[in-house]
Amino acid sequence: MKSKPLSRTLLTSAALLTLGAAPVHAATINWTDWTSVSAAASQVFGILTVGSSTVNVTYSGAYNTVQTSGGTNYWNPDAPYLSTTVENAPPASDIITLGQGGSKTITFSQAVVDPLIALVSWNGNTVDFGVPIEILSYGTGYWGYGTPILNNSGTGFYGNGEVHGVIKLPGTFTSITFNDTSEWWHGFTVGVIGLGSSNGVPEPASLALLGMGLAGLAGLRRRKA
Secondary structure: OOOOOHHHHHHHHHHHHHHHHOOOOOEOOEEOEEEEEEOOOOEEEEEEEEOOEEEEEEEEOOOOEEEOOOOOOOOOOOHHHOOOOEOOOOOOOOEEEEOOOEEEEEEEEEEEEOOEEEEEOOOOOEEEOOOOOEEEEEEOEOOEOEEEEEOOOOOEEEEEEOOEEEEEOOOEEEEEEEEEOOOOOEEEEEEEOEEOOOOOOOOHHHHHHHHHHHHHHHHHHHHHO
């Protein structure tokens, strides 16, 4: 029987040690600050501030209304938006509301990891993102309660009642396109936990955790010698 290369064994063991040692905590989400609209082009513009980086966000498609500064806070109460992944609901009142079905696209000026979409009042809507999604949370929100029912392909859902909650699109994206039906008023905003890497190299925090795992293995080997 062939033995595994030592380097691969060490890396695998280090990863297991790292995962075992790291508790699961909800992350602080960076939600989009919607700043302006272009009615003629059916576009809404915003920014995501992630650490020291600024990501430009553009929504393209039909919309009903947009709140960029002030107005009703439809993200209150915040309970439907919180989970073991999401520590904070969307702030203030920024929101894009939709009133016409069809294709919509959200574009980021640089790659983002695991983008999140917070939902308000997706009542009776059928939506499909074309890629797998995860439903992170839902509950009683500004307009009441509803349940998102995942479709058979796992790429979208049907809103059974007044759905308020958060979905995640696992992976790295520079744009998101979805198709929804035409229930008159339903709203959303976009958030991220972090940014994507253009070269696939782990972020410094990940490298540090891997180093800690390897150091721990080295210590165990010395004690056994």
